[in-house]
Amino acid sequence: MINPELLAALEPLLDRALELSHDERVRFVADVRREKPDLARELETLLAVERDLDDHGFLSGPIAVRAGDWIEPEATALTGRTLGAYTLERPLGHGGMGTVWLARRSDGRYEGKVAVKLLNVALFDPIGAERFRREGTTLARLAHPNIARLIDAGVADGGQPFLVLEYVEGKRIDAYCEDEALSPERRLELFLQVLAAVGHAHENLIVHRDIKPSNILVTADGNVKLLDFGIAKLLEANVDGAEPTTLTDLGGSALTPEFASPEQVSGAPVTTATDVYALGVLLYVLLAGRHPTGAGLTSRAEHLRAVTEVEPTRLSLAASSERLRRHLRGDLENVVARALKKKREERYASVTAFGDDLRRYMNHEPVAARPDSLGYRAGKFLRRHRAGVTIAAVVIAALASATVFAWRAKISATRQRDEAVYQARRAEAIRDFQTALISQIGVSRVSLRELLDRGVTALGRQTTRDPRLTAALLLQFAYRYGELEARDVERALLARADSVATVSGNPSLRALIACELARYHADLAHPDSGIAALAFGKTVLLTDKNPDPDARAGCLLSEGLLAVQGKKFDAAVGLQRSALAVLDSTGRHSTLEYYSVQSELADVLRGIGRVREAVRLDESSREGLAALGLENSVIAASVNNNLAQVLLERGERARGITILRDVLEQTRSADSTREVHPIVGFNYASQMFSAGQFDSALYWYSAVRRSSQESKNLEVERRALIGIARTKARLGDASGAKTALGRLLEIAHQLNKPTKRDSMFVSASIALAEQDTTRAAQTFEAVIREDGFFDGKRTPTSRSPLRDLTRITLARRAPQLALDYARALRQMALVDSLAEFQSADVGEANLLAALAHAALGAADSASHYATAAVKALSVGAGAADRLTLEAQATVDSLARAKAKEHASK
C-alpha cells in the first residue's frame, strides 16, 4: 500500500510531467531519478499507465447503482416549505424535469390542491428567467376540463424556478387502456376527450408539440387530463442538468422520434397539423398496440427516416388478434390513415374535423376520409417503382423540348417536307425508346445512372437511319452523364456522336458536336483541347451556307464557357447573350433549353458580382419553367437553388429556406422515392443545422448522402458526410460522428483533397458535444485561422465556425474577445447584406454583440444592439425563429434590469 508521503510527493511531479511532451517527460524523469530514484520509478509507472488510461476505461464514466426495495420509507424534510404563495405538503413523484410536490396556497385563496413542479434547473441566467416568465403567462390562458391547468409559473429567490399546476392523480392513457382492458369504443371515447383538449388549445393558438402517452393521464373517474402543454417550448433552451450558460443556446432541440411528424423531421414549421399527426399516432397506438411506422426500430436515425418515408401499416393489419382486426377494419382505419398522412394538406385540417369524423364513425355514419382505393394503392405502388419512369420522362422531356434541329428560316419546300418527316420520325423514335426503357424497368428500383446505361444500350440496339436523330439522342445522353460526373461515358458518347456526324457529312451537325466536345473539355479544365475543338467547330460551321441556329447557339455557348474559364467574364456574358439572342430569333424563347442557357448566364453574372442582373434572370427562368410545367426539372431546382443562395448570402434566411423547402417538397410530391436533389438538399440541411434543428439536418444530410452514393458522386458525398458528422456530434453521438469522419477522410483522400479543415471542423463539433469548451474553442480558432481570419481575410465559410466560437467564448467568460468576434461577424454580414434590417446574419451578429456588451456591464450598448437585433431578425429569420425570441428576451431582460435600477435609486 502506498504511503501518504509518497502520494503527497508524487502529485506535484505528476502535475508538471503531464504538461510535458513525451521526450521532455523522459528527461524530467531522469532528473528526478538523480535525486530520488524511488519516486522516479513510481512516476515512470504512472506515466506509462497514463498513455493507455483512456483505453483502460478506468473511472471513465459516472457511476450507476441498483439498490433493492430494502430502503425504508421515512418522513420528509421539505414539508412545510413555502415557495412563493404556496406551501409544500408532500412529494408526489419524480419527472424528467424535476420533482413534483403536492401543495396548497398559503393564503387559502385558491381552494383545493395544486401540484408544484420544482424544476431541476437553476435559472440564474436572467434571460432564461425572463423567457420562462413570459411563456408562463401565455400558457396560463388555457382553461379546459381536460387540460391540467398551469396556474402559475415563477422563479423564487435564488433562481429556483417552479410551475404551479392543477393537481392530477391518474394513470398514463396507454397503461390505463391496457389495465382496464378497454374495448376499442371506450378507447375512442377517451381519445375524443384528448381531442377536445387539444382543440381548445388550438383555438387559443397554442400548439402542444409534444403529444405522447406520458403526457396524458386518466383519472380514477375516467377523465382525461393533458399535461405539459407547450412546456416543451417553454423549456427549450433550459433543459439541461447544469447551470445554463449561453453554451446551452448552442444546443438545438431534439424531437421524440416516435411522435414526431414528417414536417418536424424535415424542418418545416410546426403547425396545428403537427399535433393532428401526433394524435393520429396516439390513436393508432391505443387501438393497435404498436407503432404505425417505427415498430421494431431501434436507432434514432431509423425512426426519423421511417416517419418521412415509410407508409404506415393499415391499422387492421397491425391488430394483434383476429377479433380486433375485424373491429378495426373499415372506416376507422381510413380515419386514422388520414391523420397520418405525410403531407399536411392531406390530413384533417383541424382537430375538430378529426373528432367529427370519428364521431361519425361511432354513429355508423359515412366518414369523410376516403379509403385508399385499389387504384390509388396501385398508383402508389407504381410511384414507388416508377423512379425510372419519372426520370425517363425527364430525359424524354429534355429530348423533346431541346429541339436540336428546327429549320424555320429560309427553308425550301422540299426541306419543309423533310423537316416534317424528320419531326415525325423523331417523335416515333422517342416513343419507341421510351417504351423500350419502361418495359425493361420491371419492378426493380432503377437509379438514374442505371437507367441511362440501359438507355444507351437500347439506343445501340435501335439503329435509326437519321444521323441527326442519333447524334441528338447521343448528345442528350452525354449531357445527362455529364451531370452525374460520369465523364468517361460522356466522352465516349460524344466520340460516337462525332463519328456519326462525320459520316453524315452535315457541316452544322459536325460543328455542333465539335462545339459540344469543346464544352466537355472546358468542363474538365482542359482549355487547350477545348479551344482546338471550338476552332474546328467554328471553321466547319462557316462552310455551311445555312448554318443551323442550334449549332450557332451551341458554339457561342461553348465559346462563352471557355471565356469564363479564361476569366474573360465580360466576353463570356456577351457570348451567352448572343446565344440567347439566336434562340430568341428562332422563336425558341420559352423552352427548357432557353432557360437552361439563361441560368448559365446568371451563374456567370453572379460570379462577377452582377448579382441583381443574375437574380432577375433566375426569376425569369423560374417563372418560365413553372409555366412549362417543369418546376420539378433539374434545371428548375438549380435555378431555385441559386435564387435561394443569393437570399441566404444576403442574410434573408426565412425567404431562402422557404424556397429550398418548396423545391424539396415538390420533388417529394412528384415521386416520394425520387432522390433528393443533392445541392438543394445539402443547402437546406445546412440551414437546418444553423437553426439548431439537428434532427432535421441529420435527416436531410443522410438523404443527400444516399443520393450521392447512388449516383456515385464522391464530392457531394464528402460534403454530406461533414454535415452528418457535425450533426451527430451535436446530437450527442460522438462515436457516430467519428465513424462519419473516418469515412469522410477516406473519400477526401480518394479525391485528393486536403483534409485538414474538414477534420478540424468536425473535431470542434465533437468537442462541443463533449462539453470540452477549451478544446472546442481551440479547434474552432484553428479552423478560422486556416481560413486566414487572423491575417485579416474574411471568407463566407468562416461565418459558421466564427458564430460557434463567439458563443463558446461568451460561455467561457471572455466577453471582450467575444465582442471582437461579434464585430467581425457584423462586418462580414453587413458587406453581404442588402439592407441591415433585413439580414438575419447582421441580426445574429448584433445579438452576440449585445450579449458581450451585457457581460461587460455596458447595459446601454447591450440594449442598443439587442433592439437592432430584434428588428433585423424579425424580418430576416422570422418572428418564430429561436434567435428572434432570444433577442426579444434579451431586450426585455435588460429593460427589467434597468427599471429595477431606477426604482432603487
Add this chain to the structure above:
Amino acid sequence: MSTDAPIGELIRSADTGNPAAAAKLFAAMYDELHRIAARELRRSGSDLTLGTTTLLHEAYLSLSSAEGARFENRAHFLSYAARAMRALTIDYYRRRSATKRGGEFHLTALPDDGSGDPALPTTERVEEIGQALETLGQVHPSLANLVDLHFFCGFALVEIAQLRGVSERTVQRDWRKARLLLHRLLGDA
C-alpha cells in the same frame, strides 16, 4: 435531523476546520440524501431511476430551508455533500449484494437524457475505490472531492471548473491526475 446542533452552526464550525462538526455535518447530509431517496422509492413503487444531481438538488433545498442553515452557494454545499453522496452510493452497493434482490431502484449519476455509458463496477471494486479515495483525501482533499463530484455525483468537468472558478483545462488535468493516483492506489497492473 439526527443532529443535536442546528445545521447553520455546524456549517460555520466545519468551515473553520472543526473535525467533529464536519463529521456531524456529513452525517446530516448522508441522512438527508438517504431520506429523500427512500421517499422517492416509496412514492414511485417500481422502476424508479433517480439522478444524483436531482437528489443533491433536493437535499440542497431541504437543508438550506432548515433553521439558520446557510450555504453560501452550490459550491459550498457540494464541498460537503459530494462526500456524503459517495458514501451513500457505496452503501447502496453493499446492501444490494447483501440482500441479493434484483432491485427496481436505480441511482444514477448519468445525465437525464439517458446518454452515456454507466460504469457498473462490482461491490468490491466500489469499496476499494472508496478506500482509495479516503487515502487520497487525506493527502489531496481537492482531488478526492473532484472524483466525488465527477464520478459519484455526475457533474461534468466544465461544470466543476465553473464551480471552482478555474479553467476547464486545469480540471481536466486534475482529473487525469486523480485517475492515475487512484489507479496506483488500487494496485492495478
